[in-house]
Amino acid sequence: MKTLTGKELAAAIRAETAARVADGPQPRLAVVVATADEASLWYVRSIAKAASGVGIACDLADLGPGATATGIRETLERLSADPGVHGVMLQTPLPPGASAQELAAAIDPAKDVDGANPLSLGRLAAGLPAFAPATAAAVMALLDHYGVALEGRRTVVVGRSTVVGKPLAHLLLGRNATVTVCHSRTRDLAAVTSTAEVLVAAVGRAGLIGAEHVTPGAVVIDVGTNPTEDGGLAGDVDSAAVADRAGALTPVPGGVGPVTTALLLRHTAQAADLR
Amino acid sequence: MKTLTGKELAAAIRAETAARVADGPQPRLAVVVATADEASLWYVRSIAKAASGVGIACDLADLGPGATATGIRETLERLSADPGVHGVMLQTPLPPGASAQELAAAIDPAKDVDGANPLSLGRLAAGLPAFAPATAAAVMALLDHYGVALEGRRTVVVGRSTVVGKPLAHLLLGRNATVTVCHSRTRDLAAVTSTAEVLVAAVGRAGLIGAEHVTPGAVVIDVGTNPTEDGGLAGDVDSAAVADRAGALTPVPGGVGPVTTALLLRHTAQAADLR
Secondary structure (H helix, E strand, O other), rough: OOEEEOOOHHHHHHHHHHHHOOOOOOEEEEEEOOOOOOHHHHHHHHHHHHHHHOOOOEEEEEEEOOOOHHHHHHHHHHHHHOOOOOOOEEEEOOOOOOOOHHOOOOOOHHHHHHHHOOOHHHHHHHHOOOOOOOOHHHHHHHHHHHHOOOOOOEEEOOOOOOOOOHHHHHHHHOOOOEEEEEEOOOOOHHHHHHOOOEEEOOOOOOOOOOOOHOOOOEEEEEEEEEEEEOOEEEEEEHHHHHEEEEEEEOOOOOOOHHHHHHHHHHHHHHHHOOO | OOEEOOOOHHHHHHHHHHHHHHHOOOEEEEEOEEEEOOHHHHHHHHHHHHHHHHHOOOOOEEOOOOOHHHHHHHHHHHHHHHOOEEEEEEOOOOOOOHHHHHHHHHOHHHHOOOOOOOHHHHHHOOOOOOOOOOHHHHHHHHHHHHHOOOOOOOOEEEOOOOOOOHHHHHHHHHHHOEEEEEEOOOOOOHHHHHOOEEEEOOOOOOOOOOOHHOOOEEEEEEOOOOEOOOOEEEEEEEEEHOOOOOOEEOOOOOOOOHHHHEEEEEHHHHHHHHO
């Protein structure tokens, strides 16, 4: 089984972004946070660090876990209206009563570098220019980087989230793949996932995908980042179990994750160029 | 094989809409046309007639086949801004150089009764309130009318258009079905469609779906309305060929079509109520 690491691709995207940024005014990414969730805060810090590395400014708007939906919306509107901010991202989870889908509508689509505004998703689905969610874009970038053909092939996405599964289905359709979306209510999941030449697990359950879910030779992309008891990350795929069946698998960590962060920065540089 | 006619359901939706409309100010639907295509003009006339039957005013804004994208956009903006208009619909086809997806963004989402604005599609995908395209909504209404279970079942949609295939995939996902989207580039279409407990053909190729595409007992919904040489309509499904295999099939004409028109009127009444 081939291991499809994301580190080299992420480094290449960061280098290209750094070169792009070096020529013009500094792009600025604003990340709105309203949680005390340690994994989320770690992720946001990793974005800020990566941004700094490529010459992108990253502001953290930390509203705290007590933030209200109104307060979050006003912050997103203010950042969207600020000509000095080029990218706006709303980190989840949000406090109870605040809907990420509804609030993300307050992000200017031109600054929606993580593709969270429903308008961005709709434009993506309609084949119009839009920022895709960075995670979904990272899956496509990895498939392209490793030369995985998609045209006419059977792809199965496990997970129907608005941030990964659904936009990814549209990106795959846009590349002429046949696309199946599965989820927690799918009956006989293994029977469905076994039809996949390319299988993407994006469901958030550690080790859900085992040998019985994978047809021999399939390319498997693991989007899962499930915290483990020892402070590490586990994917949605049981990598030991599928090692003898999959043709290729992305590792966790070190697969989709670094590419996601790199693409978020590329999107921010693009948003700064396009303004 | 059971025939799933749409006429009774359409009549019921029209009657309910007429009753709803009778209580308040008259809703008004504006249909923008920029084509000389006879089938399209026939469809628009059928909408106007049906609207009249339930007490909804229907204005035709016929810009002719020489209309420009700018002219169409301005018309859609004017109608969206007109407080006397409750529903706005853009009929296809459009003149060369005019993109329905791009122009539909000019329709106020609150009046977008045929779900053509990319924002409506994105909101649908994100699980937020939005008008679905009437055809996609009609497929769901027919499945519900005939008590076809969807939860956890394998559904296959043939066709990935922005007006039917893609929004329908989201509506089916929203009902916890497992959803596969196929299209012209799908390899071995029959192998994929044969996995369907519920199969929807929405591709616009007369008779594409034959016996080999249908697993015994499947519920088959035929969205196709392909003009025949004798002036009639043919579906995407070869009904004679699948008669011995399908458990149920919608006829063409008389299946999805009348329900689509009825739902367009219901949406217009809802838009008038919600304004």
